[in-house]
Structures are given as structure tokens and as C-alpha cells.
Amino acid sequence: MLSVVEVSANDFLVGIETDYLFLWVSMDNKFSESNQVKVVSSFNELISMRFQGENNAVCWFRDLKGDFSEIVSKLQAKDDITDISIQDLLILPLSEEGVIARDIIINDLNLLQDLGALPVLNLIKSYARDEELGFISTDVYSYHVDRSAEDTDTFLCTYHGAASDIIANHQAEKKVLIPEIRQKLEALYDGPDEGFESFLSEYFFDLHYQPKLGATSINLDTGHLWKLAVDHPGQSALPCIHRAPLENQGEYRLLLIC
């Protein structure tokens, strides 16, 4: 059942009700003020929205009902990053609120799978750190863009725990173009000049960005399903610069990503 419950100049609320699921969508939210972010109110809009100009992130804005923390507390972490299957979710003994959360996650996974995407649900304690060089890091805690040879986008939703950040392209610079960093990479590189750019890309140095002084990031928050632009040959918009957050002490993250 689709019900429009309130319409005003600044606020447009739509509720979608099913047996287990109740979603609220507010078009009046903190993301609306950003040129980088377009906010939509349905999955269909999310997938059909094309990136344009400064816009390289689309948010299906949702205030999810259900208890996602219950799911996290009942899942078994096997490693720093544990892949959680639908079967793993289905065997959890859950309260009514937990069941609502589980149905939302499974619904999201199915929506993306039906598109031909390969979403994974990760229970995350922490990601691996790249501290080898010190002056540049290529781990996911560093601002970076995703690159793909195929025409694809990144989708992600944080259901529980700290959420990722994005930053506008004009507020960051490629680390490999910062003179001090580039000089150190040149010193590290042992090969012909014409191979230097390939070296930067082979070790993913060219994907990483440094926020400019005074830059403001946007936190993606929990519950919303995001589509971010990826660096690939068919993409007209700039790729979306993002990073994984530092996890909150003692708290696992539950993240859908593909």
C-alpha cells in the first residue's frame, strides 16, 4: 500500500507499507543541499538516475524501521570481514523488530541481484591497513575512487555502525599529483619513464585523494541505499571520492556493497 501522509512546500513524505516493512522517505533532508548528491524516494529512481555534472552520488533516502543491532549481535564474526549469506540471516532467532530489519536487508539484496549485480553483505570489524609506505596509503580508509573496466556503479548501504564518507571532487586532489608524494613515488619506481603512469595505476596509487584544506565531507549515514559513480570508460561524471569510516570502538558494521 502506498500512502502519501503529508505534503508541504518543504516536506514530502511517502510511506510504503507491507506486512513487515514500513519505510519513510523525506525529501527534506541534509543531502538535498549538496550539488554532489541527488536524493530519490524509490529503488527504480535510484537505478535510473544518471549522473550529471557535479552529481556523482544518488541516495535512496530511507528511515528504516527494524532492529539492525539485534541482527549484528546475533551474527557470528569469523574474521575481520565476514561474508553473511541470506541463509545466515534466515537461521537467526529474531524478535519482531529483528525480523523487520532482516526482511529489509534480504529485499535489498534481491533488488540488486535482480539487476544482475553481485551484492555482498559484510559484517566488518575492520579492513586491512596499508601502512607500508607511510606517505601514501591504498587502503579503503583513504579517500579513493573505485575503478572498473565495465559500465557499472557502486551500491552501498550501512545498516549498522559507522557509515562511509564522500567528498566533492573539487574539494580533493589526486595524491599522485601532490609534488612531495609524486617525488617519493618516482624515487620508489625503478623502470623506464614511460612506464611510470602504469606503475601508479598497477599499485592503485592513482585512485587515492587528499582532501583540500577546509574540505567538508558528507557522511552517508545508516539506512540509505547509495549509488556512487565509478571510474570507467563510459562514465561521463567524475568518479565519486569516498572512504570507509573508522569503526566505532567495539562495534561491528553491517554493510551491503557491490
Ligand SMILES: [Fe+2]
Ligand atoms: Fe571504494
